Amino acid sequence: MLENSILLEAQHLRIDLTMLFQQTIDESLSALKIKLDWEIEQEIRERISVLIFDEIVNDMPMVPYLAVWEDGANEIVHAYMSPKIESLCEYTPWELKQTGFINIVRGDILSFYRENNGVEEKVNRIAEAKEKRVAGFLENRNWEGCYKIEKKGGQRVWVIDRSTITRFRNTTNGKIVCLSSGILLETTELLEKREKGEIH
Secondary structure, eight states: OHHHHHHHHHHHHHHHHHHHHHHHHHHHHHTOOSOOOHHHHHHHHHHHHHHHHHHHHOOOSSEEEEEEEETTOSOOEEEEEOTTHHHHHSOOHHHHHHHOGGGGEEEEEEEEEOOTTSOOOOOBOHHHHHHHHHTTOOOSEEEEEEEEEEOTTSOEEEEEEEEEEEEEEOTTTSOEEEEEEEEEEEOHHHHHHHHTTSOO
């Protein structure tokens, strides 16, 4: 009898977790205003599921995210932002969605695009980075950026932003949708030591 009760309780827990999982994914997709075909929507759902699962299993200091945008559009939407973002910038994912991540970025983006010819870009101003994104410059490649963000309380910190950008053709309108699966990691202490010449 006790064994049946334990099995039933475990089943209820699995159902509750599945429903929470589904609710999180649905809420993430509700932020997207792009009409997507079924394959892309499924891809986004799967990637969000993997990010959530990884966070449950692994205790990592980095902040995973999934950003989505349409080629030619200025707006990037974070379909998923880890709750860990609060420890990095003092905003909850919901607050950051209202504020807009780009609105807490300060200064230039030191960015490195993995080019086919092996040449790396050293510095991109934010406006230039946006223009290149709009022009479809970020194709299927890895990208790494380093920039300052301003915390809710006003303090500025350096972050490393590493992502893999994948492009999909959206059959609902023939445009290209870009998915950026990445992580944010604070690197203020390391950069300050480098600036002081303590490390090379």
